[in-house]
Amino acid sequence: MIDFINLYLVPGLTIGSVYALGAVGISMIFGILRFAHFAHGDLMTIGGYGVLTAVWFIPLHPLLLLPVGMALAIGAALAVDEFFYKPLRKLPTIYTVIASFGVALIFRSLAQLFWSSGNQVFVSGVRPPMVFFDTFRISELHLQVIILTLIIAVALHFFLTRSKLGRAMRAVSDEPELAAVAGLDTERVVRWTWVIGAALAATAGVFAGMDTSMHPNLGWNLLLAMFAAAVLGGIGKPMGAIAGGLIIGIAEETATFTWLSDEPLISPSYKSAVAFFIMVALLLFRPQGLFKGRLL
Amino acid sequence: MELTGLFFYLVSVLIAGGIYAVLCLALNVQWGMGGLFNAGIAGFFAVGAYTSAIVTTAVSTKHLGGFELPIPFGLVAAMIVAGVTGWVVAKICVRLKSDYLAMASVGIAEILRLVIVNESWLTNGSLGIAGVPRPFGDLVQGREADLLYLAMVWLCVLAVYILCQRLYVSPWGRTLRAIRDNEDSARAAGKDVDWFRLQTFVIGCAIMGLAGALSAHYFKFLSPSATEPLLVTFLVWVMLMAGGSGNNKGAIVGALAIWFIWSATEIITSRLPPEWITRSSYIRMLLVGLLLQFVLQKFRSGLIPEKSPKIRSD
Amino acid sequence: MSALLSVAGLTAGYGGVPIIEGVNLDVAEHEISVIIGPNGAGKSTLLKTIFALTARSEGEISFAGKEITGLRTAQLVPLGISMVPQSRNVFPTLTVDENLDVGTYAAPPKDKEKVRENVLSLFPDLRGKLDQAAGELSGGQRQMVAMGRALMSEPKLLLLDEPTAGLSPAYLEIIFDLLLDIRKRGVTILMVEQNAKQALRIADNGHVLVSGKNFVSGTGEALLNDDAVRRSFLGGAAA
Ligand SMILES: Nc1ncnc2c1ncn2[C@@H]1O[C@H](COP(=O)(O)OP(=O)(O)OP(=O)(O)O)[C@@H](O)[C@H]1O
Numbered sequence: 001m002i003d004f005i006n007l008y009l010v011p012g013l014t015i016g017s018v019y020a021l022g023a024v025g026i027s028m029i030f031g032i033l034r035f036a037h038f039a040h041g042d043l044m045t046i047g048g049y050g051v052l053t054a055v056w057f058i059p060l061h062p063l064l065l066l067p068v069g070m071a072l073a074i075g076a077a078l079a080v081d082e083f084f085y086k087p088l089r090k091l092p093t094i095y096t097v098i099a100s101f102g103v104a105l106i107f108r109s110l111a112q113l114f115w116s117s118g119n120q121v122f123v124s125g126v127r128p129p130m131v132f133f134d135t136f137r138i139s140e141l142h143l144q145v146i147i148l149t150l151i152i153a154v155a156l157h158f159f160l161t162r163s164k165l166g167r168a169m170r171a172v173s174d175e176p177e178l179a180a181v182a183g184l185d186t187e188r189v190v191r192w193t194w195v196i197g198a199a200l201a202a203t204a205g206v207f208a209g210m211d212t213s214m215h216p217n218l219g220w221n222l223l224l225a226m227f228a229a230a231v232l233g234g235i236g237k238p239m240g241a242i243a244g245g246l247i248i249g250i251a252e253e254t255a256t257f258t259w260l261s262d263e264p265l266i267s268p269s270y271k272s273a274v275a276f277f278i279m280v281a282l283l284l285f286r287p288q289g290l291f292k293g294r295l296l
Numbered sequence: 297m298e299l300t301g302l303f304f305y306l307v308s309v310l311i312a313g314g315i316y317a318v319l320c321l322a323l324n325v326q327w328g329m330g331g332l333f334n335a336g337i338a339g340f341f342a343v344g345a346y347t348s349a350i351v352t353t354a355v356s357t358k359h360l361g362g363f364e365l366p367i368p369f370g371l372v373a374a375m376i377v378a379g380v381t382g383w384v385v386a387k388i389c390v391r392l393k394s395d396y397l398a399m400a401s402v403g404i405a406e407i408l409r410l411v412i413v414n415e416s417w418l419t420n421g422s423l424g425i426a427g428v429p430r431p432f433g434d435l436v437q438g439r440e441a442d443l444l445y446l447a448m449v450w451l452c453v454l455a456v457y458i459l460c461q462r463l464y465v466s467p468w469g470r471t472l473r474a475i476r477d478n479e480d481s482a483r484a485a486g487k488d489v490d491w492f493r494l495q496t497f498v499i500g501c502a503i504m505g506l507a508g509a510l511s512a513h514y515f516k517f518l519s520p521s522a523t524e525p526l527l528v529t530f531l532v533w534v535m536l537m538a539g540g541s542g543n544n545k546g547a548i549v550g551a552l553a554i555w556f557i558w559s560a561t562e563i564i565t566s567r568l569p570p571e572w573i574t575r576s577s578y579i580r581m582l583l584v585g586l587l588l589q590f591v592l593q594k595f596r597s598g599l600i601p602e603k604s605p606k607i608r609s610d
Numbered sequence: 611m612s613a614l615l616s617v618a619g620l621t622a623g624y625g626g627v628p629i630i631e632g633v634n635l636d637v638a639e640h641e642i643s644v645i646i647g648p649n650g651a652g653k654s655t656l657l658k659t660i661f662a663l664t665a666r667s668e669g670e671i672s673f674a675g676k677e678i679t680g681l682r683t684a685q686l687v688p689l690g691i692s693m694v695p696q697s698r699n700v701f702p703t704l705t706v707d708e709n710l711d712v713g714t715y716a717a718p719p720k721d722k723e724k725v726r727e728n729v730l731s732l733f734p735d736l737r738g739k740l741d742q743a744a745g746e747l748s749g750g751q752r753q754m755v756a757m758g759r760a761l762m763s764e765p766k767l768l769l770l771d772e773p774t775a776g777l778s779p780a781y782l783e784i785i786f787d788l789l790l791d792i793r794k795r796g797v798t799i800l801m802v803e804q805n806a807k808q809a810l811r812i813a814d815n816g817h818v819l820v821s822g823k824n825f826v827s828g829t830g831e832a833l834l835n836d837d838a839v840r841r842s843f844l845g846g847a848a849a
């Protein structure tokens with residue numbers, strides 16, 4: 001039992017936190033701009049590398065240097081929106097999807113160009129995990145990731161329900177035309193959507209990079225699970241996306257647990273298929289997700 | 297010497313360009329005619345490549361088969377297996393709306409990749425399959441074989457082109473375009489939209505499988521890391537957008553144009569100092585990414601636009 | 611009599627095709643004006659063009675003695691105009707309270723609490739539902755939320771597009787009574803209405819729009835008694 005918690009549940013929550021933070025942005029962008037942002041994983045990569053570079057110059061804990069990665073990711077997101085997505089807004093959204101597919105490649109080749117294509121670690125050396133109650137083990141990083149994600153989730157909840165900007169974002173996501181009738185500045189809402197989505201993506205990118213290592217494909221490899229999380233939580237429901245991310249993370253990890261026999265239920269090498277099947281099943285049978293998100 | 301070297305370089309560019317043209321025609325069936333977004337092109341390409349390799353290689357303990365059948369059997373089998381894979385996928389996913397299908401297709405590509413890497417009994421895993429035969433491999437070798445292969449690839453391009461062109465002008469193709477341009481009114485007119493989409497997806501996947509087979513017999517060796525799947529998928533998208541989606545000639549012209557640009561930049565960058573060569577491939581990728589943005593914004597109808605103008609901007 | 615809203619020679623449409631052509635319209639302060647006309651006449655288009663939601667190609671609009679032609683919607687709200695669209699006029703996943711709050715964003719009132727109290731005093735039914743998602747309410751209650759949201763910016767002029775569409779006859783009465791209450795609080799109303807007879811009864815002035823052009827205008831009573839109008843536009847309406 002304790003093995004299940006230490007080796008499956010905690011890693012599931014950790015990777016789930018990464019998915020959750022990435023999926024928030026995907027869900028908000030889907031809700032407000034109405035397209036699936038294929039470059040969101042690579043935005044995470046950019047944010048991760050931003051912090052990695054900062055760590056080379058400033059000898060601080062990577063998490064303290066998060067703002068550097070956030071700034072880089074926010075700048076990148078605002079730039080691609082301005083130059084690549086905005087000119088396509090009047091067209092069917094699938095064109096923006098194609099554009100974002102191209103932006104994913106642009107981000108990745110920039111990462112390879114500036115930071116080489118190999119693996120790079122934030123801090124070398126292995127730290128022993130912390131032990132609680134003699135048997136519960138958790139690494140310091142995993143604890144930090146899970147706690148920070150929970151804090152972000154709570155802050156996001158208050159932002160979306162209490163602040164003017166958060167409510168305006170939900171309003172635009174709900175009924176963009178009515179939002180325009182109410183005189184809301186839609187472009188400003190769009191800008192803030194990118195700011196928040198990119199900042200959280202950078203955070204997720206750093207978490208993922210610290211958990212394993214930074215490499216140019218880091219974000220793209222997480223994209224599928226984040227799409228699944230966004231769909232699971234209901235499109236346009238950032239809080240749903242957080243729940244969706246955690247559920248997908250836990251589902252992926254625990255699907256490899258020895259549930260029925262001594263063999264893992266699903267071979268670990270097929271872990272990433274779990275997210276896909278959850279996503280497709282949802283899209284077919286409950287496209288509004290768990291929390292009644294919007295439908296295309 | 298320089299000149300023959302250049303000539304055979306051109307031959308190799310044209311062979312690869314032909315294979316891309318087949319892929320581009322396949323995507324044109326799915327996206328250009330059917331409006332189906334597929335980000336998993338490389339997956340179906342790989343299915344075709346492995347199928348043909350397994351069907352035509354000599355018996356081996358390392359992977360399934362081989363069955364040592366003649367190459368045409370390999371090509372046909374590649375189309376069938378890729379088509380059936382596409383059918384399974386379409387059965388599940390084709391009802392999904394545009395963006396959702398796009399998201400799902402990323403997953404499909406990933407799962408196909410996982411199967412190829414993990415199921416060693418089938419594909420020899422990451423070690424790959426060697427000794428894939430070339431047609432008439434016993435008769436001609438070396439550069440002359442390349443010429444022969446060039447002819448074969450472009451025969452396939454021609455065959456696929458004729459097929460696609462027939463499809464496009466047929467009543468079937470017209471219905472398909474009607475669905476693409478206005479799904480609701482096509483549905484209201486009593487068309488079985490999902491059935492048409494399923495057929496489209498399967499035909500496209502089968503053609504992608506053929507392209508995969510052609511590349512397997514060209515390179516004679518296959519492994520999961522031999523191609524960068526995302527790059528292939530992406531290049532094909534850029535080719536179709538630049539060529540003119542919805543137009544079969546445009547698909548071929550776009551494939552050649554982009555592949556020429558891609559190859560020409562390779563020549564240029566191969567003269568760079570060694571420490572720059574690896575980087576230069578990233579610069580090329582970056583430039584293709586930017587090229588796509590340009591095409592999407594300023595050049596959406598492509599080099600050879602579809603004749604009947606689209607009525608889809610809303 | 612100087613009009614609060616004055617529209618002169620307004621032409622507008624979608625994608626270059628004009629839907630309304632050369633429409634003239636004056637709305638005096640504190641009155642209820644009704645636009646009636648057959649389906650597809652361009653009534654909604656007229657309201658949307660006044661509110662800068664549809665592209666205008668010709669004509670002038672002035673409001674409170676000020677030229678507002680060419681201003682954006684977000685600029686019109688602070689000047690004192692709001693609108694309730696014909697359909698999809700609430701934010702369904704936002705609570706009733708949040709819907710009202712969003713109504714203040716484009717033109718923040720000095721004392722938000724007071725405005726909110728004022729609006730809720732018009733719609734006492736909503737008080738018990740403030741924390742409920744607006745999408746879960748009945749049609750009539752949603753219409754109240756929509757009007758409430760529009761009133762939160764303290765408009766001088768309220769544009770309403772078919773406020774009674776799809777409502778039961780009982781609710782129809784309630785809404786029309788509400789309109790009179792709203793007017794009493796100093797808000798001028800310009801609305802499109804399908805229930806032409808009832809609307810003309812409470813209206814000061816009416817405008818009949820046919821095929822995007824002015825057909826006839828007059829006081830509510832005059833239109834009710836006009837033979838041509840009665841025959842063509844009021845015949846089928848319920849007593
Ligand atoms: N967004 C739009 N794009 C293109 N055409 C439109 C649009 N909205 C309305 N139209 C067209 O403009 C014409 C007038 O529409 P409008 O909605 O203004 O009429 P209406 O008088 O309000 O009708 P109803 O009583 O049905 O509400 C119609 O022919 C309609 O098809």
Ligand SMILES: [Mg+2]
Nearest residue numbers: 653654655696
């Ligand atoms: Mg109308």
